[in-house]
Amino acid sequence: MQRASEDALEQFKSSQIEGLLSAMKAGQYLQKMIEVLGEENLITAPIFALQQILAQIKEGNSYLHNSEVNSVSFSPDGKMLATASYDRSARLWNRSGKQIVKLVGHTAPVTSVSFSPDGKMLATASYDRTARLWNLEGKQIAQYKWHKDSIRDVSFSTDGQMLATASDDRTACLWSLEGEQIAKFTGYTKSVTSISFSPDGKMLAIAGYDGTVWLWKLEGKQIAELVGYTKSVTSLSFSPDSKMLATANSDKTARLWDLDGKQIAEFVGHTDWVSSVGFSPDGKVLATASYDKTVRLWDLKGSQIVEFVGHTGWVNSVSFSPDGKMLATASRDGTARLWNLEGKQFFGHTYPVSSVSLSNDGKMLATASWDGTARLWDLDGNEIAELVWHTNPVTSVSFSPKGKMLATASWDGTARLWDLE
Secondary structure, eight states: OHHHHHHHHHHHHHOHHHHHHHHHHHHHHHHHHHHHHOGGGOOOHHHHHHHHHHHTOEEEEEEEOSSOEEEEEEOTTSSEEEEEETTSEEEEEETTSOEEEEEEOOSSOEEEEEEOTTSSEEEEEETTSOEEEEETTSOEEEEEOOOSSOEEEEEEOTTSSEEEEEETTSOEEEEETTSOEEEEEOOOSSOEEEEEEOTTSSEEEEEETTSOEEEEETTSOEEEEEOOOOSOEEEEEEOTTSSEEEEEETTSEEEEEETTSOEEEEEEOOSSOEEEEEEOTTSSEEEEEETTSEEEEEETTSOEEEEEEOOSSOEEEEEEOTTSSEEEEEETTSEEEEEESOOOOOOOOSSOEEEEEEOTTSSEEEEEETTSEEEEEETTSOEEEEEEOOSSOEEEEEEOTTSSEEEEEETTSOEEEEEOO
């Protein structure tokens, strides 16, 4: 156990996701030992390892729109972010949060944004019933305007030669970049919400508000149907090896399927609609975004690895960077945010860290721990204050919107409000 925990910490230095998974495995094994041996024989090494890894997860930069941000996507080289917003614009940003260009032309909220595989073009979809193709200087190249209702999602094919669109008109379409319709997918009884090409370029997954998820060949032949949902499917994502499909749903869950339609795992923990789902580049971790204002990482067996707290509105979209070291999120609070697993270490808690929250001004971090305390930190890892009153593990911590108070919840049956001034 000691060796496994040390290995997890060392592994985290070069591979954050791998380190998280290793620490989790050690922690899960520890839990089984506690059940057998009791807490008096507690081995602290895996707790320390997981604590230190979780403590390094922090928010990076924020990207501000004038209204709700509906979609976020990394460029293939990981150097830029694209965002789509209710303010009718799409924008390009560098990773430091500086706006590079604003794409203006849509006459209604922009719902989705997608980079071409070569990173030279950007596709957008909108409630104005059009999808549009842009270069990275903000010039519109083409417009696709044959749908009869709002377009909810747009996606490039793996080879970059086609675009797929999903619409409220209950259809999905496949287009050449010149605007010629290649195929039309019908049969849905409600809005088509999400569309995704398989990485191997052989299939298309299409989901709708009627709870259906169908797999299609690109020429329009249906391959399989994923059966099990009775509520709206909001998002789709193929695994990098094209062997699995992840789905997000309004029933507060995400699910993992094989391509024969068999459910492999269910991800339970969100308290509201799951709005977006995405695989890490190595295919070992799943990210989910939710209307409960959180983003969560999971292993593929359905165990939660970590929860990201900070958005003050629904989280609409989530996207991994190509190197898997960062996560981008888009929210109804008007921001897109960049989260990383490379940050300062926060030493001080003597038991696992159960919750982390960043103040709205980005200057302080609050942590809650099984050691019965909550603590305040600056972003250099210096402890500002230790909040000691709870008599049992502290399970949750949250800043007030103005950052002047902190709320904590504990297994001692109490919630407490702290004055930070």
